[in-house]
Amino acid sequence: MRIQDCHDTDAPLFGEDDDNNRLRRSKIRHPLASFFHLFFRASAIVVYLLCDIFSSRFIVCMVTIILLLSCDFWTVKNVSGRLLVGLRWWNQVDEDGKSHWVFESRKTDNLNLTSSAESRIFWLGLIVCPIFWIIFVFSTIFSFKIKWLAVVIMGLVLQWANLYCYVRCKLGGKSNLRSIAKNYLGVQIFKEAMKKTQDL
Template identity: 55%
Template sequence: MKQVGLVDDTEDVELDFGNEEEARALRRAWIPHPLASFLHLFFRVAAIVTYLVCDWFSKSFTSCFVMIITLLSCDFWSVKNVTGRVLVGLRWWNQINEDGRSLWLFEARKMSTQGRGTEVEAQIFWFGLIICPIIWTGFFFTTLFSLKIHWLVLVLAGISLQLANLYGYLRCKAGGQEVPPTSASSFLQGQNILQRPDIIYGVL
């Protein structure tokens, strides 16, 4: 990937998440965003639990597959678009500019900005973001050794969706520093699956 732009950290660019009095009240709370904290863990934990117990309630692989993929998709969307911004002030997304080039943007809100989640919420965010891909990786090996090949597609989908958010937020956390590409992204680039999009780092 090629870095083509770097937003000047001296610029005071902020998103308006409410007035300062409300922000201070939120920061005094132990978990000021309980719904966001709940959603951050609910879908990913529900997907794992469903994967473990689905065979007990249904012998249909198709119904299990659809249910778990739906939970994983809801998790991916909520973590990418809601909980990362609310709990830790990070955001990443892709956009197509006017000349048709794909741009990956990774943003981190300044530490001085009010309305950000507490340290407890940050721990919840990173714990859920890191531990769940590890669990799905464990599922990969157990499924591989048990020769349940038809479940491998589901497990690989879970790993991919979980790692995508983890990778995106690690790039945000890096604060504009170049992060070595993972072996997966290197493979995709080598296969021309990725279009080598440009990367822009920003400050919320």
């Protein structure tokens, strides 16, 4: 398996501030992509939570949730990631049967910069929803609703896959995520220390 690196990107991760952010418009330029980025994933969560209240048919609820999760996975992977933050990823198999994971990002010299509002929508939706599915996995296990376990695991896997791949794409295909997290934390501690010394 071979992983191709991402190019540098202008899309902010988790809404960090830099000089380029000031140049970006905070306006939402892709309202449909932003809407459907959140709609399918939020709908799957709402249907899961309200299924027992409105319907006693497990199969109907399960199929509805799986369809919503599938639509969400496809939309985030193929549409909203590319339009909202300029990132995309995919897997391809070459003639020798080797699998290649490709992580791409829009080049920084591209004049069509991403909107900071759209970037926040993208990353918040991408991060918050898998947290719900983690909670659902544990609540399903502890409440002994074993029939729902396959559904919540599928929700977690599909949404975690998009989150993981987009973070890899944003930070670089071959980057070690643990070392990046440590470096980011170190930079934040250094900034806080510098602010305190300037206040004195």
